[in-house]
Amino acid sequence: MANKKISIKDIAKALGVSITTISFIINGKAEEKRISKEMVKKVEDYVAKVGYRPNHLAQSLRSGKSKVLVLMVEDISNSFFANIARLLEEKAFKNGYKIIYCSTENNTEKAKELIHTFKSRNVDGFIITPTAGLKNEIENLIKEDFAVILFDRWIPDLDCSHVIVENRRSSFEATQHLIENGAKKIVFITVTSDQTQMQDRLAGYLEAVKMAKMSPYVFEEPFHTSTEEFQGDQIKEYLLDHPDADALFFATNYLAFEGLHAIRKLELKIPKDVQVLAFDDHFFFSLYQPSISAIAQPLELIADKLMEGILIQLDDCGKSNSVEFKVELVNQFIQRKSTEFKV
Amino acid sequence: MANKKISIKDIAKALGVSITTISFIINGKAEEKRISKEMVKKVEDYVAKVGYRPNHLAQSLRSGKSKVLVLMVEDISNSFFANIARLLEEKAFKNGYKIIYCSTENNTEKAKELIHTFKSRNVDGFIITPTAGLKNEIENLIKEDFAVILFDRWIPDLDCSHVIVENRRSSFEATQHLIENGAKKIVFITVTSDQTQMQDRLAGYLEAVKMAKMSPYVFEEPFHTSTEEFQGDQIKEYLLDHPDADALFFATNYLAFEGLHAIRKLELKIPKDVQVLAFDDHFFFSLYQPSISAIAQPLELIADKLMEGILIQLDDCGKSNSVEFKVELVNQFIQRKSTEFKV
DNA sequence: TTGAAAGCGCTACCAC
DNA sequence: GTGGTAGCGCTTTCAA
Numbered sequence: 038m039a040n041k042k043i044s045i046k047d048i049a050k051a052l053g054v055s056i057t058t059i060s061f062i063i064n065g066k067a068e069e070k071r072i073s074k075e076m077v078k079k080v081e082d083y084v085a086k087v088g089y090r091p092n093h094l095a096q097s098l099r100s101g102k103s104k105v106l107v108l109m110v111e112d113i114s115n116s117f118f119a120n121i122a123r124l125l126e127e128k129a130f131k132n133g134y135k136i137i138y139c140s141t142e143n144n145t146e147k148a149k150e151l152i153h154t155f156k157s158r159n160v161d162g163f164i165i166t167p168t169a170g171l172k173n174e175i176e177n178l179i180k181e182d183f184a185v186i187l188f189d190r191w192i193p194d195l196d197c198s199h200v201i202v203e204n205r206r207s208s209f210e211a212t213q214h215l216i217e218n219g220a221k222k223i224v225f226i227t228v229t230s231d232q233t234q235m236q237d238r239l240a241g242y243l244e245a246v247k248m249a250k251m252s253p254y255v256f257e258e259p260f261h262t263s264t265e266e267f268q269g270d271q272i273k274e275y276l277l278d279h280p281d282a283d284a285l286f287f288a289t290n291y292l293a294f295e296g297l298h299a300i301r302k303l304e305l306k307i308p309k310d311v312q313v314l315a316f317d318d319h320f321f322f323s324l325y326q327p328s329i330s331a332i333a334q335p336l337e338l339i340a341d342k343l344m345e346g347i348l349i350q351l352d353d354c355g356k357s358n359s360v361e362f363k364v365e366l367v368n369q370f371i372q373r374k375s376t377e378f379k380v
Numbered sequence: 381m382a383n384k385k386i387s388i389k390d391i392a393k394a395l396g397v398s399i400t401t402i403s404f405i406i407n408g409k410a411e412e413k414r415i416s417k418e419m420v421k422k423v424e425d426y427v428a429k430v431g432y433r434p435n436h437l438a439q440s441l442r443s444g445k446s447k448v449l450v451l452m453v454e455d456i457s458n459s460f461f462a463n464i465a466r467l468l469e470e471k472a473f474k475n476g477y478k479i480i481y482c483s484t485e486n487n488t489e490k491a492k493e494l495i496h497t498f499k500s501r502n503v504d505g506f507i508i509t510p511t512a513g514l515k516n517e518i519e520n521l522i523k524e525d526f527a528v529i530l531f532d533r534w535i536p537d538l539d540c541s542h543v544i545v546e547n548r549r550s551s552f553e554a555t556q557h558l559i560e561n562g563a564k565k566i567v568f569i570t571v572t573s574d575q576t577q578m579q580d581r582l583a584g585y586l587e588a589v590k591m592a593k594m595s596p597y598v599f600e601e602p603f604h605t606s607t608e609e610f611q612g613d614q615i616k617e618y619l620l621d622h623p624d625a626d627a628l629f630f631a632t633n634y635l636a637f638e639g640l641h642a643i644r645k646l647e648l649k650i651p652k653d654v655q656v657l658a659f660d661d662h663f664f665f666s667l668y669q670p671s672i673s674a675i676a677q678p679l680e681l682i683a684d685k686l687m688e689g690i691l692i693q694l695d696d697c698g699k700s701n702s703v704e705f706k707v708e709l710v711n712q713f714i715q716r717k718s719t720e721f722k723v
Numbered sequence: 724t725t726g727a728a729a730g731c732g733c734t735a736c737c738a739c
Numbered sequence: 740g741t742g743g744t745a746g747c748g749c750t751t752t753c754a755a
Contacts, residue, residue, distance in 0.1 A: 042524075045749065046748075046749095054726090055727075056726080057728095057751080058725055058726070060749070060750060060751085064750085070724080070725085073724065076725085090500050091500065091748080091749075092747085092749070093501045094501050094749090095441055095731090095747070096749055096750080097731095098435075098437050098441055098749075099749045099751085100731085100751095101731080113456065113462055113465050113466055114459065114462040114463045119457040122456050123456055123485075126456075127485075135482070135494075135497060136482070137481070137482065138456070138480070138481050138482075139479070140469060142470075153433055154436065154478060156433070157436040157437065158436045158437050181385075297667055298667060301669070324644075325667070326669060387731090388733065389732075397741085397742090398742040399732095399734095399743090400734085400735080400743075401742070403733070403734060407734085416740065419740080435731090438731070438733040438747090439732080439734080441733075441747050442735085443735095444747080
């Protein structure tokens with residue numbers, strides 16, 4: 038059991054057979070290469086007996102393929118990404134691929150470094166939540182015929198497969214919902230970011246507000262992701278300055294958590310004093326009291342489409358660059374107590 | 381920019397220099413090998429110009445090392461693991477290592493398969509939340525001189541480095557806290573699992589209850605992890621059968637979420653009707669109303685110790701097996717409103 | 724039906 | 740100071 042490592046060569050020696058033959062058998066090409074049944078059996082038995090495992094590294098080096106996909110997300114501790122990761126891994130596994138994840142922490146330099154590392158490890162494909170700074174790297178990946186697919190956001194002026202959701206539309210409709218509920222002053226709370234999904238969510242809000250001839254109120258926090266402290270003091274200050282705000286629309290769920298802290302500190306009642314709504318659902322929202330309305334992204338479907346999109350590229354290796362795989366999925370609005378119609 | 385891939389050989393040809401020399405320079409051995417300054421400059425300039433990147437795959441194949449560590453957790457979408465993952469990644473990066481994660485989903489077969497895959501990809505070390513079924517695989521990893529460190533739980537009868545927390549003690553003290561608050565019937569809610577951390581948490585509870593001459597009440601759900609639905613109906617049934625339960629101690633935070641659902645459905649008041657306490661803090665607990673007391677594990681420290689422990693093995697390559705690195709860290713009890721002293 | 728051998732890109736020993 | 744070359748373990752073409 039502790040035989041350091043047994044290679045194809047050792048087997049060849051032990052069995053007095055050539056390396057080639059063994060390689061064929063191991064790779065299921067026995068039929069094709071018309072190798073005798075006895076030979077196959079002999080080799081297979083021996084392989085099973087010594088517990089031989091081919092060295093993937095060497096296989097990759099030789100073949101240029103690795104059956105490994107990389108998932109690069111902004112922050113793996115964000116529940117949206119963590120869930121996508123889990124779903125993707127499952128699906129990849131079924132298709133014979135391994136997934137390895139890593140977090141870019143929205144650090145373009147780190148992301149570049151990671152991309153180079155993985156490139157030189159012959160991974161077959163990349164699933165990425167990109168930052169704008171990654172445009173060149175991604176372009177190169179495509180040029181060099183790696184399978185690439187983006188999600189959550191995409192990069193303008195870059196022709197690349199992606200899976201996103203209807204950010205603008207959902208945001209628009211959700212805002213209208215608040216308006217129908219009687220909101221007069223809706224504040225959109227977001228972070229500074231030029232990422233497309235954030236821009237689209239904002240756009241949807243602005244559009245709905247404009248259509249209702251209301252004034253827009255946008256509060257923008259400095260960029261951060263979910264992992265920081267959720268104290269919400271900045272939002273609290275904003276609300277103190279805008280005591281007549283009667284609805285808050287949070288661009289992400291972690292912003293909503295901060296907002297809930299702020300609301301609590303100010304002892305505001307939801308939805309009586311303020312309605313609350315968030316983009317991107319979280320199990321938390323159904324448990325909080327009152328429960329929080331949210332726009333739920335179709336996680337399972339996103340993962341499905343990502344696999345589908347990347348497999349297309351992986352399969353027809355080479356001519357893939359022409360493939361158009363740009364998917365925009367529908368979200369589901371989940372109304373809960375925080376936006377209940379005011380009687 | 382789109383030069384498919386440029387290898388060390390191409391450089392050698394272009395510069396009329398030998399491969400060896402280039403390899404030395406690239407690997408910072410120019411000094412040691414006393415290579416002339418001009419030569420170094422010539423090569424470095426060219427390397428920079430063409431953007432040459434060494435092929436890690438080939439390096440690993442040759443050297444047997446990869447500077448990659450694998451983090452295998454039960455479920456990456458569980459916030460505890462996701463946070464550890466993020467912290468570890470950061471620390472690994474600083475030490476020149478890459479981390480790749482994967483989820484075992486508590487599936488021993490899948491975990492074995494993953495271990496084999498990574499072994500044959502020459503990863504340098506494994507950081508694992510093991511299941512009992514993994515004992516053999518882990519033993520082999522150690523025999524084969526991979527760096528290995530376990531966390532969250534460990535495997536009895538297996539001599540392996542690990543980083544865990546004081547489960548039993550924290551559980552004991554937390555139970556006493558409930559008793560001091562006047563609880564007469566404390567229910568410990570857990571899942572069926574022989575994992576050491578779960579057993580220890582249970583043991584701590586039992587000990588404290590026994591010492592107070594109270595009867596233990598343990599409700600055990602079938603095993604599951606955080607990703608399922610949080611409806612809490614089983615807990616609700618249990619509580620209906622035990623209407624006099626006046627304190628609930630949840631062995632994990634996701635169980636607490638289920639419990640909170642149940643409590644809400646039963647319209648019980650926290651802490652008046654039932655006190656609530658959970659092992660493993662979650663940002664949710666400080667936001668929920670009333671806020672929920674919890675035993676917080678020292679995430680940052682866990683990640684630190686894991687890196688420290690695995691680096692020891694990585695550094696003194698070979699004789700590492702004798703190293704004893706078994707750490708048990710102290711948790712922090714965070715009292716919140718859900719266990720406030722009853723007046 | 725099987726085998727020899729080239730070579731993926733790199734490291735490192737040994738020679739000059 | 741610099742270069743030739745033998746592999747790391749595997750796939751695959753070509754030959755026998």
